[in-house]
Amino acid sequence: MRLLDEDESINPALSVVNLVDVFLVLIAALLIAIAQNPMNPFLEENVTVIKNAGQPNMELIVKEGKKIEKYKSEGKIGSGEGVKAGIAYKMADGSIVYVPEKKEQSQ
Numbered sequence: 001m002r003l004l005d006e007d008e009s010i011n012p013a014l015s016v017v018n019l020v021d022v023f024l025v026l027i028a029a030l031l032i033a034i035a036q037n038p039m040n041p042f043l044e045e046n047v048t049v050i051k052n053a054g055q056p057n058m059e060l061i062v063k064e065g066k067k068i069e070k071y072k073s074e075g076k077i078g079s080g081e082g083v084k085a086g087i088a089y090k091m092a093d094g095s096i097v098y099v100p101e102k103k104e105q106s107q
Helices: 012-035
Strands: 046-051 059-064 067-072 085-089 096-100
Touching: none
Parallel strands: none
Antiparallel strands: 046 059, 059 067, 085 096
């Protein structure tokens, strides 16, 4: 019966442990709220995110299903290999029409 009569306020460590428990519950609730955020773009199946668009340190993050790939810009503009494939025209209504070039027939 002596244990029941003792005052728990004598040991300050018990109140500190209770505060730590409260903060852990709050942090867990915040993490769950952030993970369930509908504005989180990675909740969708297929997503493309562009960071620092138009800057030399631009990054492109592509998520297709469970696969996530990261592409970093090299800072070079207009680099790469290829051939002209056609011409694109912007119409008065804002739509774009692509006209492929005809292949020349070899003789």
